[in-house]
Amino acid sequence: MCGICCVVNVSNLQSALDKAVLGNLKKRGPNCSREVTKAVAGFNYHCFFSGHVLHMRGLLTPQPLEDEKGNVFLWNGEVFGGLKVGSEENDAQVVFDHLSKCTSESEILSIFSAVQGPWAFIYFQVDSHCLWFGRDFFGRRSLLWKFDDVEKSVMLTSVGALVVGTEHGQWQEVPASAVYKMDLKACSLLDSFVLMTYPWKYPSSKLQKSDLTHELRLEKFSSSVSLTMNASGLFLTAPVVPLNITIPACLPESKHTLGTQPSFEDLQPFLQSDKRKKIVHQLVDVLSEAVRRRIQYPPSKTVATCPSVNKANVAILFSGGIDSMILATLADRHIPVEHPIDLLNVAFQLKKPKKKVLTKNTKKCKTVLNSHPCQEEAKLGSAEAGDFECFNVPDRITGRAGLQEMQDINPTRTWNFVEINVTQDELQEMRQKTISHLVYPLETVLDDSIGCAVWFASRGTGAALLNNEMKEYTSTAKVVLTGIGADEQLAGYSRHRVRYKMSGLEGLVNELEMELGRISSRNLGRDDRIIGDHGKEARFPFLDEEVVSFLSSLPVWEKADLTLPRGLGEKLLLRLAARELGLTASAVLPKRAMQFGSRIAKMENGNEKASDKCNRLQRV
Numbered sequence: 271m272c273g274i275c276c277v278v279n280v281s282n283l284q285s286a287l288d289k290a291v292l293g294n295l296k297k298r299g300p301n302c303s304r305e306v307t308k309a310v311a312g313f314n315y316h317c318f319f320s321g322h323v324l325h326m327r328g329l330l331t332p333q334p335l336e337d338e339k340g341n342v343f344l345w346n347g348e349v350f351g352g353l354k355v356g357s358e359e360n361d362a363q364v365v366f367d368h369l370s371k372c373t374s375e376s377e378i379l380s381i382f383s384a385v386q387g388p389w390a391f392i393y394f395q396v397d398s399h400c401l402w403f404g405r406d407f408f409g410r411r412s413l414l415w416k417f418d419d420v421e422k423s424v425m426l427t428s429v430g431a432l433v434v435g436t437e438h439g440q441w442q443e444v445p446a447s448a449v450y451k452m453d454l455k456a457c458s459l460l461d462s463f464v465l466m467t468y469p470w471k472y473p474s475s476k477l478q479k480s481d482l483t484h485e486l487r488l489e490k491f492s493s494s495v496s497l498t499m500n501a502s503g504l505f506l507t508a509p510v511v512p513l514n515i516t517i518p519a520c521l522p523e524s525k526h527t528l529g530t531q532p533s534f535e536d537l538q539p540f541l542q543s544d545k546r547k548k549i550v551h552q553l554v555d556v557l558s559e560a561v562r563r564r565i566q567y568p569p570s571k572t573v574a575t576c577p578s579v580n581k582a583n584v585a586i587l588f589s590g591g592i593d594s595m596i597l598a599t600l601a602d603r604h605i606p607v608e609h610p611i612d613l614l615n616v617a618f619q620l621k622k623p624k625k626k627v628l629t630k631n632t633k634k635c636k637t638v639l640n641s642h643p644c645q646e647e648a649k650l651g652s653a654e655a656g657d658f659e660c661f662n663v664p665d666r667i668t669g670r671a672g673l674q675e676m677q678d679i680n681p682t683r684t685w686n687f688v689e690i691n692v693t694q695d696e697l698q699e700m701r702q703k704t705i706s707h708l709v710y711p712l713e714t715v716l717d718d719s720i721g722c723a724v725w726f727a728s729r730g731t732g733a734a735l736l737n738n739e740m741k742e743y744t745s746t747a748k749v750v751l752t753g754i755g756a757d758e759q760l761a762g763y764s765r766h767r768v769r770y771k772m773s774g775l776e777g778l779v780n781e782l783e784m785e786l787g788r789i790s791s792r793n794l795g796r797d798d799r800i801i802g803d804h805g806k807e808a809r810f811p812f813l814d815e816e817v818v819s820f821l822s823s824l825p826v827w828e829k830a831d832l833t834l835p836r837g838l839g840e841k842l843l844l845r846l847a848a849r850e851l852g853l854t855a856s857a858v859l860p861k862r863a864m865q866f867g868s869r870i871a872k873m874e875n876g877n878e879k880a881s882d883k884c885n886r887l888q889r890v
């Protein structure tokens with residue numbers, strides 16, 4: 271993970287980089303910071319590049335990179351495939367070496383079409399006076415832009431900052447539907463910006479990933495920005511196959527007689543078919559490889575100089591739900607057994623039951639208390655219960671059960687179950703100070719809930735059982751695996767059931783297609799900014815190119831069967847994979863969204879809609 275930033279001016283003015291933005295960039299790349307300014311004699315533009323590196327592999331390689339010709343490169347990404355990167359090599363250097371050799375636009379595009387893995391980049395090609403930038407197909411790395419009408423400048427950055435007064439333009443996420451190029455020479459002559467776009471297209475169908483004109487929503491930009499769609503026909507080749515939209519004329523009638531509380535034994539009959547079993551094993555294999563690629567290559571220096579095996583290199587955002595359990599099981603396959611694995615489990619303080627309610631409406635309160643997970647503690651607590659605190663939220667309970675399953679699967683491994691308890695006060699403080707800046711420019715109640723939950727979880731500061739004693743513990747693992755992408759591809763959300771009920775398999779397929787298309791702007795940019803803030807790197811095995819291609823090639827009915835009850839039908843294929851991997855109860859846990867599982871949503875005003883603009887994120 272790195273923090274990358276570029277400020278371009280096409281007037282003679284020089285714009286400065288906001289201090290808050292610089293501070294946020296440094297947190298993403300704590301190991302090395304560098305700045306480079308470029309002005310080419312006789313041309314009326316200036317570029318300022320700022321690079322902040324988190325050292326992940328090969329030798330520590332300061333950014334921006336510069337070659338002898340004067341090209342400049344900023345890279346926030348990981349090459350997991352497509353280009354050969356030796357185990358001692360640094361991937362930023364490898365990509366830059368390829369780019370330096372390019373003599374045409376299509377050569378540049380073919381490099382970004384080939385690279386597998388998450389990335390955002392900024393590349394200044396000195397010969398052509400062109401600035402290239404963009405994000406990978408799914409948008410797994412954040413990149414924001416802001417055009418300033420007055421200063422005639424454009425800023426690109428991994429992370430922004432929320433500031434009072436936004437008269438000089440707003441940050442926006444750079445749409446991940448294309449890679450962009452600005453001819454700075456031309457821009458400075460025109461005194462305005464012209465963006466060339468190179469959209470992603472699927473190789474077979476020439477189908478564009480999404481409608482760029484719609485995504486760029488031009489009215490958001492000031493009048494000095496004009497956008498040119500390049501008509502040359504150049505485009506990037508999508509790294510995955512399009513979704514299989516086949517719908518059967520009629521589905522085999524389901525003959526299952528299942529209760530509403532499925533047990534993992536209910537999965538067994540589905541594994542009887544050889545065809546199904548084969549698909550399940552293919553999924554396990556492709557996911558396993560995706561996890562392997564994401565946990566190899568710790569920086570060679572660190573390994574050599576600190577052979578401490580007591581610290582985990584890899585952490586998993588861990589709710590004990592099926593996605594995180596599968597990641598833990600597969601990580602266990604590939605991480606040497608003497609290394610611990612950190613399981614990060616976040617819980618927000620439950621409100622204490624109000625005494626007032628007791629006297630007012632005894633009947634109603636009884637049900638509240640009965641269903642309250644803190645009931646036991648509440649009884650044990652003193653009468654006044656002044657410092658009553660409780661973190662036994664649903665994700666904590668399933669997390670503990672999940673830990674037990676992992677210990678059964680591999681008893682020799684040290685599993686650090688990190689209990690991260692967040693109080694209301696701490697939440698408010700950190701949201702104000704930090705998290706609101708990272709979530710920005712996203713702004714909904716859901717962005718706030720998930721942003722805060724992921725920030726505290728990935729910080730990894732809590733308590734863990736070390737030598738049979740609960741001790742304060744902070745995870746220092748630089749790699750954080752998250753299960754994002756599983757629900758979008760395997761129909762895990764409850765809205766999928768709604769859609770299926772309303773408009774059948776066809777409706778479901780359309781919904782899945784739409785969701786994978788918008789995952790960059792809904793989730794990934796935000797989560798990257800949030801996790802990167804700790805100097806850690808988010809990695810998404812379910813969004814590995816091979817995994818997505820495999821799942822996309824399957825017809826929808828192999829992935830989910832929404833005629834089956836909750837805990838079984840959604841993500842059915844993944845549940846079968848979990849079963850084959852030896853998981854038990856966790857294989858049939860119904861989906862629970864993080865904001866509910868961690869109870870952060872409960873902590874805030876319960877009347878809000880997830881899509882409402884969140885007041886708590888605003889600067890006052």
Ligand SMILES: *[C@@H]1O[C@H](CO)[C@@H](O)[C@H](O)[C@H]1NC(C)=O
Nearest residue numbers: 300301325330569571572805
């Ligand atoms: C990178 O920075 C982090 C945080 O300051 C530090 O813990 C780590 O040791 C550094 N790594 C290297 C290779 O310098």
Ligand SMILES: *[C@@H]1O[C@H](CO)[C@@H](O)[C@H](O)[C@H]1NC(C)=O
Nearest residue numbers: 660661662663666689691733
């Ligand atoms: C965190 O919450 C759990 C309840 O889930 C509790 O057992 C534990 O003692 C709490 N830890 C701290 C440090 O407050």
Ligand SMILES: *[C@@H]1O[C@H](CO)[C@@H](O)[C@H](O)[C@H]1NC(C)=O
Nearest residue numbers: 513514515516822823824825
């Ligand atoms: C879509 O799924 C159907 C049914 O399994 C299969 O016959 C077809 O080949 C798949 N299409 C693609 C493009 O993979």
Ligand SMILES: CC(=O)N[C@H]1CO[C@H](CO)[C@@H](O)[C@@H]1O
Nearest residue numbers: 375466498499500501502503
């Ligand atoms: C419309 C437009 O400006 N098209 C350009 C797209 O890119 C090619 C290759 O550089 C140019 O030749 C076209 O002029």
